[in-house]
Amino acid sequence: MDFEMVPLTHYLFLSATLFVIGVTGVLVKRNAIVVFMSIEIMLNAVNISLIAFDRYMNLHDGQVFSFMVMCVAAAEVSVGLAIIISLFRNKPTTNLDEFNIMKS
Amino acid sequence: MEPIPAPAIDLISLAPVLVLSVFGMMVLVTDLFIGKDKSILVFISLTGLLMAAVSSLAKYNLPVFSFNGAYVVDHLSVFFTFIFCISSALAILVSVDFNKREGIKVGEYYSLILFCTVGMVLLASSTDMIMIFLGIEVVSISLYILAGIQRKSTKSNEAALKYFLLGAFATGFLLYGMTLIYGSTGSTKLTIIANVISENKILSEPLMLMGVVLLIIGFGFKVAAVPFHMWAPDVYQGAPTPVTAFMAVGPKAATLAAFYRVMSETMPDLSYSWEILLCVVSVLSMFIGNLGAIMQSNIKRLLAFSSVAHVGYLIIAIIAKNSLSSSSLMFYMLSYAFMVFGTFGIVILLGRKGEENLELENYSGLAYKHPVIALTMTIFLLSLGGLPPLAGFVAKFFIFSAALKEGYIILVIIAVLNSAISFYYYLKVIVFMYMKEPVKEFHISLTPMTLLVIAISAFGTIQLGIFPDPIIALAQAN
Numbered sequence: 054m055d056f057e058m059v060p061l062t063h064y065l066f067l068s069a070t071l072f073v074i075g076v077t078g079v080l081v082k083r084n085a086i087v088v089f090m091s092i093e094i095m096l097n098a099v100n101i102s103l104i105a106f107d108r109y110m111n112l113h114d115g116q117v118f119s120f121m122v123m124c125v126a127a128a129e130v131s132v133g134l135a136i137i138i139s140l141f142r143n144k145p146t147t148n149l150d151e152f153n154i155m156k157s
Numbered sequence: 158m159e160p161i162p163a164p165a166i167d168l169i170s171l172a173p174v175l176v177l178s179v180f181g182m183m184v185l186v187t188d189l190f191i192g193k194d195k196s197i198l199v200f201i202s203l204t205g206l207l208m209a210a211v212s213s214l215a216k217y218n219l220p221v222f223s224f225n226g227a228y229v230v231d232h233l234s235v236f237f238t239f240i241f242c243i244s245s246a247l248a249i250l251v252s253v254d255f256n257k258r259e260g261i262k263v264g265e266y267y268s269l270i271l272f273c274t275v276g277m278v279l280l281a282s283s284t285d286m287i288m289i290f291l292g293i294e295v296v297s298i299s300l301y302i303l304a305g306i307q308r309k310s311t312k313s314n315e316a317a318l319k320y321f322l323l324g325a326f327a328t329g330f331l332l333y334g335m336t337l338i339y340g341s342t343g344s345t346k347l348t349i350i351a352n353v354i355s356e357n358k359i360l361s362e363p364l365m366l367m368g369v370v371l372l373i374i375g376f377g378f379k380v381a382a383v384p385f386h387m388w389a390p391d392v393y394q395g396a397p398t399p400v401t402a403f404m405a406v407g408p409k410a411a412t413l414a415a416f417y418r419v420m421s422e423t424m425p426d427l428s429y430s431w432e433i434l435l436c437v438v439s440v441l442s443m444f445i446g447n448l449g450a451i452m453q454s455n456i457k458r459l460l461a462f463s464s465v466a467h468v469g470y471l472i473i474a475i476i477a478k479n480s481l482s483s484s485s486l487m488f489y490m491l492s493y494a495f496m497v498f499g500t501f502g503i504v505i506l507l508g509r510k511g512e513e514n515l516e517l518e519n520y521s522g523l524a525y526k527h528p529v530i531a532l533t534m535t536i537f538l539l540s541l542g543g544l545p546p547l548a549g550f551v552a553k554f555f556i557f558s559a560a561l562k563e564g565y566i567i568l569v570i571i572a573v574l575n576s577a578i579s580f581y582y583y584l585k586v587i588v589f590m591y592m593k594e595p596v597k598e599f600h601i602s603l604t605p606m607t608l609l610v611i612a613i614s615a616f617g618t619i620q621l622g623i624f625p626d627p628i629i630a631l632a633q634a635n
Binding site (some may be wrong): 076099121 | 214286287290291294298301302307308310312313315316317318319321322325328329332333335336337340343344345348379390394395587597
């Protein structure tokens with residue numbers, strides 16, 4: 054049985070595209086939760102290229118790294134959602150443009 | 158069957174991290190058994206910090222590499238561990254009275270500061286990109302919570318949210334940069350990456366350069382360098398004042414130490430690619446930090462912009478990448494810690510419950526009512542500006558001479574020019590204190606712990622300015 058070979062560049066392009074989608078989401082969207090999801094897309098884009106590099110070079114560091122990224126992302130989610138909830142209790146909105154009480 | 162060799166685990170080199178983690182957890186557990194009075198937690202945390210500082214001396218014959226080359230105890234990391242312990246101790250001391258006044262009654266506050274210090278020590282000692290990433294995240298996640306620790310205050314919440322979103326965004330860039338560097342060198346270990354670069358065995362030059370740029374963006378966000386500083390003024394203003402002081406010193410020092418390791422120690426041969434970029438970042442940070450500070454009327458925002466400018470000066474040390482630059486980085490961060498905690502200590506002293514008095518007008522006429530406080534504030538502000546014979550001057554002089562040695566004359570001229578600009582807004586505060594009539598009564602309660610921090614900071618600022626030699630000798634002893 055022969056496998057179809059996927060070159061490394063395809064994975065890298067996929068990862069770069071996802072990363073750019075994430076960055077665009079953070080910069081364009083105004084809803085805190087959506088911005089948050091875009092950041093998660095960025096982190097997952099990173100994971101794809103880590104694993105792709107690993108397979109390409111027959112190494113293992115990248116796989117360990119991607120596990121660490123996932124752990125940290127989970128920790129960040131828990132803290133981030135807690136922050137959004139405690140903010141929501143004081144000001145019932147998730148629109149980032151309304152968080153502007155501090156201005157020079 | 159061949160037995161599997163166990164990896165060498167050198168826990169002694171990890172001593173400060175372990176001590177701090179244990180004490181952090183001890184604070185959490187003790188918090189369950191005590192009532193509203195949290196003084197015992199302060200005592201436990203301070204003991205932990207002291208023991209961590211002592212335990213960082215456990216290794217001699219530096220540098221000692223451990224954990225397969227992922228962790229190093231060297232001169233830089235030991236000195237920085239001391240800076241972190243001092244700054245966290247000052248942060249805890251300055252929080253005691255503030256927390257009582259503002260009703261922050263959570264014991265987790267102190268353990269979060271300790272866990273944040275764990276992250277800082279990891280950050281300054283790691284020589285592996287995975288460890289650097291984890292260190293940055295331990296620091297950042299603790300700080301997100303600390304910034305939002307006043308749950309009832311919308312300002313604090315808002316600061317936490319902004320810090321969190323932009324911090325996580327920056328993490329994305331940092332990680333992508335690390336990934337590309339990993340992809341083009343085949344390792345996450347800084348020593349191996351340095352070898353690959355110097356032997357010119359990079360697999361893909363464009364990927365490597367893109368990785369370096371993304372790494373600079375990520376680190377730039379974390380240290381609040383222009384053009385990635387947008388979050389700093391808002392977060393500094395909204396976070397509780399002791400947390401603001403804390404995050405202006407410790408985490409910044411830790412991130413700069415890691416930045417120094419990654420840039421100057423690992424990639425000096427690639428400096429043609431990142432030197433110009435860092436020069437631009439440094440010059441922009443100085444100009445926008447200083448010019449931005451001039452326009453502020455809120456003292457916390459003013460200090461936020463001033464810290465952006467200070468990052469500009471500090472990046473010069475990374476650009477210089479010679480033997481002087483690491484020691485100048487250490488000396489600068491130590492003196493900066495004293496100056497910042499002193500200034501914020503006085504800012505805390507001037508406030509009272511429900512009325513923080515953060516506008517510059519609230520400082521008018523302070524010198525008539527409280528001449529000693531006004532004089533101490535003047536010392537801190539002049540030192541931040543870099544007036545001899547105070548610590549700020551020696552620190553700046555040290556960094557500039559490191560850069561001059563490598564021939565960065567224009568950069569140093571711009572930096573000196575910027576120090577001159579910075580006097581404008583530091584003197585503005587002093588003018589308010591000495592030359593204006595008071596607008597309202599001062600209600601200063603001279604709380605002992607805050608006064609202690611101010612006294613220690615004033616002593617440090619003057620001592621490091623007049624007799625810098627012993628500390629400079631310590632910083633250079635490698």
